[in-house]
Amino acid sequence: MSASPTSTRERILDVALELFNEQGYDKTSLRQIAERLGVTKAALYYHFARKEDIFLELHLRMHRLGSGPLEELDGLGPDETVAAWPRVLDAFVEQVIANRDLFLLHQRNENAFKQILDDERHRAENEDMEERVRALLADPAIPLEQRVRMACSIGAVLIPLMGARGMFGDADHDEVAGYARAAAGDILRRPRQ
Amino acid sequence: MSASPTSTRERILDVALELFNEQGYDKTSLRQIAERLGVTKAALYYHFARKEDIFLELHLRMHRLGSGPLEELDGLGPDETVAAWPRVLDAFVEQVIANRDLFLLHQRNENAFKQILDDERHRAENEDMEERVRALLADPAIPLEQRVRMACSIGAVLIPLMGARGMFGDADHDEVAGYARAAAGDILRRPRQ
DNA sequence: GTCTATATTTCGATAGAC
């Protein structure tokens, strides 16, 4: 992620992201993070008041990445939204490829993520990405079949992109991504023609 | 799930499945399970030697459900496998719809699931479903694009099926499932024609 | 900014009575 993680704070986030993806948020202790980092637990508390805050910071970073592509839909009507969706999905795919670990964190720890956001504030910030897609898929102004297919297109690209490294043997990542994009395109094209 | 969960063992599994899906496996304590059940922690230990064993039992049940549809692929060659895949996926969708909570457990706790299976035996039993799909998607005898599209088809149906209840407003579940099936069908049909 | 040392809590698991 960070090429030269100068600050300790940044190194904590890098190591935490690694361990959270390997073992899960709950099973990862601050002791483990500190050990892999070469510091003590107490040092972590200088940079983050609570364990949750480390997770939250990583979550917000992913959140900002995912929100970017969605801004293209701002102020669009139903038909325009449907028409713009393929490009939004393409931009989203780019973000996922470039920041796979961050999106992996979200997928593999959605329980921890949901519970932390429930217990606390951050409702407003969460309403950017996740809640926005939710509103889109629940919008009765768009035909149901079209909305279902938009949801399907997300799942279609996520599985190959987020799956294990050797999911397709030693296949080229770009080639796989290309096929996944094409498949998602087919989902979205069909009911419009 | 169980209409009349006569045995305590069965009631434990039902309550545990509920809580694991609500809060995650790690964040759910035996104390919570016992309380919601109206018994004490110690009672749970009469039925299950360890907390992991509760999770494992639920996992194996889902596993058996998912393995069923895959048996149709037994002894088939590459072309036949590709040809049979749409029907396998349809059967899989039926299982997911009929046992949504069990598959949700797997999706929301894949970290816990992976770690528990790593720590222990059960490799042989796990090689039924998950490993079988893995082998299928890594099989060089099937064209890469075809394999990617098979993976996409799984993601395409899972997102609408496993998403939150109100994902598409108050839309009819069967209608949603129908559209999702159609979308998956389009993914699989395209590159063959 | 990082350390040592410790407080506090909670959890999984066990022993033994009933």
Add this chain to the structure above:
DNA sequence: GTCTATCGAAATATAGAC
């Protein structure tokens, strides 16, 4: 088959020296 009582381990978090 369920209970009371408790153990031991591990976790988050804090206090205060350097």
